[in-house]
Amino acid sequence: MTLSLTCVSCPKGCSLLVKYDSADAIEVSGNSCPKGKEFGVSEVLHPVRFLTTTVALSDEMAKLFHAGRLPVISEKRIPREDMVKVSLALKGVVISEPLSVGDRVASVMGYDFAASCSLI
Numbered sequence: 001m002t003l004s005l006t007c008v009s010c011p012k013g014c015s016l017l018v019k020y021d022s023a024d025a026i027e028v029s030g031n032s033c034p035k036g037k038e039f040g041v042s043e044v045l046h047p048v049r050f051l052t053t054t055v056a057l058s059d060e061m062a063k064l065f066h067a068g069r070l071p072v073i074s075e076k077r078i079p080r081e082d083m084v085k086v087s088l089a090l091k092g093v094v095i096s097e098p099l100s101v102g103d104r105v106a107s108v109m110g111y112d113f114a115a116s117c118s119l120i
């Protein structure tokens, strides 16, 4: 089987061709660096992504910062099959204290999330 993919490991976005018959026979071409090969193999065997989303602010925080939500990013890549479940679990998170970019704001289903901007 052959897959055409775009490597998302960096902004260059190389076009990859991934040929595979089994987990032991995966060929990746079109990559400009080793990360592309890793990405191609991962896409076939176990696709993962960073999850970027937002979490709610408390009413007090929303008034203080004139915003309703805080952008966050997972601290590690998450299997694609878990994305929806993790996103839904984040619905219960409410930020009620000032924080800085990079601060850990939540941990759901074993995945930690950090603030993508500061509220100070």
Ligand code: SF4
Residues within 6 Å of the ligand: 007, 008, 009, 010, 011, 012, 013, 014, 030, 031, 032, 033, 034, 035, 036, 037, 039
């Ligand atoms: S193969 Fe390397 S250079 Fe190309 S997009 Fe992926 S990480 Fe970037």
